[in-house]
Amino acid sequence: MAYLFLKAQNVTPIVSELTLDGREGAIVRHANCDVSNVCVENGALMFTCQASALPFPVDGATEKALELVPFTQDLNRELLTVTGLKGKRRPPNWRKGLIWPNGATRPNTNRPCDSARGSASGR
Secondary structure, eight states: OHHHHHHHTTOOSEEEEEEEETTTTEEEEEESEEEEEEEEETTEEEEEEEESSOOOOOOTTTHHHHTTSOHHHHHOEEEEEEESOOSOOOOOOTTTOEEOTTSOEEOOOSOOOTTOOEEEEEO
16 A cells, blocks of 8 residues: 555655766766765775665565565665676675675775765755
8 A cells, every 4th residue: 555655656766876987986877865985996996875765675574565566666776887897797795895806805984995086965
């Protein structure tokens, strides 16, 4: 029922959307989020993104209901696109922190790069 109510209100399906240039460390596009501390250091792209909305959490109890309605596609999208990368593709591991090209990890900090230069707001 909440799904139908939200659809009738024509709310945006985007929780946040961010496109970054991984070679230059630049913001290409952003929507419904504030982005800061964008930089590339030692081949790793690092950034801070604060979404202006919260995603709907999905756990085991809600998976069956999501088979009945396209809730995530219609109302719960968080999109991250990185362009300009070279080498093997590998998904980010948010729990371990930042992933370096050689697979090593660095703890996620509030100051990702000493040379951070990019920032933008968008709501």
